[in-house]
Amino acid sequence: MASLSTLTRALSHRNSKIFFGASLTSWTGLWMQRIAVSWLAWELTGSALWVGALAFCDLAPAVIVSPIAGAVADRSDRLRMTMQSQAAIGLLAAATAALVATEMMTIGILLVLSVLGGIAASFAQPARQSFMPGLVPAADLPAAVALNSLTFNVARFIGPAIAGPIIALAGVWPVIALNALAYLFATVTTPMLVIDATERRGHAATASLWGEVLDGVRYAARHPGLGPILWFSAVSAVLLRGVQEILPPYVERAFGRGAESLAVLTAAFGVGALVAGLAVAARGRLAGTTRLSILGVGALAVSTAGFAATNWFPFGVFCAALMGAAGSVHGIGVQMLAQSASEPAMRGRVLSLWGLITRACPALGALLLGAGAELFGLRWPTLLAVLLSLLVVAWGLARLDRIAAVLEGPPPDHTNR
Numbered sequence: 001m002a003s004l005s006t007l008t009r010a011l012s013h014r015n016s017k018i019f020f021g022a023s024l025t026s027w028t029g030l031w032m033q034r035i036a037v038s039w040l041a042w043e044l045t046g047s048a049l050w051v052g053a054l055a056f057c058d059l060a061p062a063v064i065v066s067p068i069a070g071a072v073a074d075r076s077d078r079l080r081m082t083m084q085s086q087a088a089i090g091l092l093a094a095a096t097a098a099l100v101a102t103e104m105m106t107i108g109i110l111l112v113l114s115v116l117g118g119i120a121a122s123f124a125q126p127a128r129q130s131f132m133p134g135l136v137p138a139a140d141l142p143a144a145v146a147l148n149s150l151t152f153n154v155a156r157f158i159g160p161a162i163a164g165p166i167i168a169l170a171g172v173w174p175v176i177a178l179n180a181l182a183y184l185f186a187t188v189t190t191p192m193l194v195i196d197a198t199e200r201r202g203h204a205a206t207a208s209l210w211g212e213v214l215d216g217v218r219y220a221a222r223h224p225g226l227g228p229i230l231w232f233s234a235v236s237a238v239l240l241r242g243v244q245e246i247l248p249p250y251v252e253r254a255f256g257r258g259a260e261s262l263a264v265l266t267a268a269f270g271v272g273a274l275v276a277g278l279a280v281a282a283r284g285r286l287a288g289t290t291r292l293s294i295l296g297v298g299a300l301a302v303s304t305a306g307f308a309a310t311n312w313f314p315f316g317v318f319c320a321a322l323m324g325a326a327g328s329v330h331g332i333g334v335q336m337l338a339q340s341a342s343e344p345a346m347r348g349r350v351l352s353l354w355g356l357i358t359r360a361c362p363a364l365g366a367l368l369l370g371a372g373a374e375l376f377g378l379r380w381p382t383l384l385a386v387l388l389s390l391l392v393v394a395w396g397l398a399r400l401d402r403i404a405a406v407l408e409g410p411p412p413d414h415t416n417r
Helices: 007-009 012-046 048-060 062-075 079-102 107-130 138-170 173-192 209-222 226-240 248-252 261-283 288-309 313-341 344-376 380-396 402-409
Strands: none
Touching: 007 012, 007 138, 007 261, 012 048, 012 079, 012 107, 012 138, 012 173, 012 248, 012 261, 048 107, 048 248, 048 344, 062 079, 062 344, 079 173, 079 226, 107 344, 138 173, 138 209, 138 261, 138 313, 138 344, 209 226, 209 344, 226 288, 226 313, 226 344, 226 380, 226 402, 248 261, 261 313, 288 313, 288 380, 288 402, 313 344, 313 402, 344 380, 380 402
């Protein structure tokens, strides 16, 4: 493994310090709010199905919005789009906090606000990701992509660690209000970034936004490397990621614990993801990343089985850390491959499809898992999903060499930047 100095070098640039500082702040607030609203939904309803519905409402808008947002990101000022979407997320968080503090919140209102937040997040994701090559020199781009994921997972550890005690002492609304402040900080610091004009906009706008959306979907679907790896990620996310979206029922039913233990489990996911992410980033090369991405899903399946099968909380925390590590290996790997293999003019649309996968597919998985839990309990639907995911891993390994040859080969022509 290469030295972690590659990460330090990528973080040494002025743009990187501003970008990742704002990212850490906003994502810490995001994870705090996720803990708070998930626990709030459980308190309001006592139903795993409603908790799954909340996750679905937050993440599912990506199905419709993400492809459109990717096309907009490729034809608009990505910096301005990032700032506007972050401001919208902050305002929605402020409204949510106010409704909870005044005891006017209902599960219906919470679901509507989650849908609106999911729409804003679907616009933020491709815009932020697409101008990342403008943050650092080309040689530091793989490290910057890894840092982006690592920052998310550091926040995944810090956010719950802060949120749990606050919820226990003061309730959920102060936690959500802190997320509003975090996104305010991210919004006001975004204009400080200095990004070359060629990276702020992918191409000149054409007459048809919808045509550009379809072009992006066709490009990814027909690509011999991107198409298979994105489909692999989508199916595995539906099967395995739902567990992480409906943790409150596991905490109370399987382990007999409360909000503080929910924070511990969420932080364990973040710690595992951070450690594994550092290891992947320190490799310093693209070769072998496809294999890691596929095997990461296999490891996620095994650790998810352990999590679902136990009632002993310490072992559940251990499995959660392994789940976070495996998911991080897969996620960072696919992002590196997508950034490297995509044509620059298509990057926003390809990354928007990745955003769709990471948001909509876990949402569908959470909804299905929540419905299954109401009928059969939490354990057996989860173990069935694990079994199906292992079949998906076998499919991926059978096609590994062909996919890797395309994704890990020479990058596409960048002369049209």
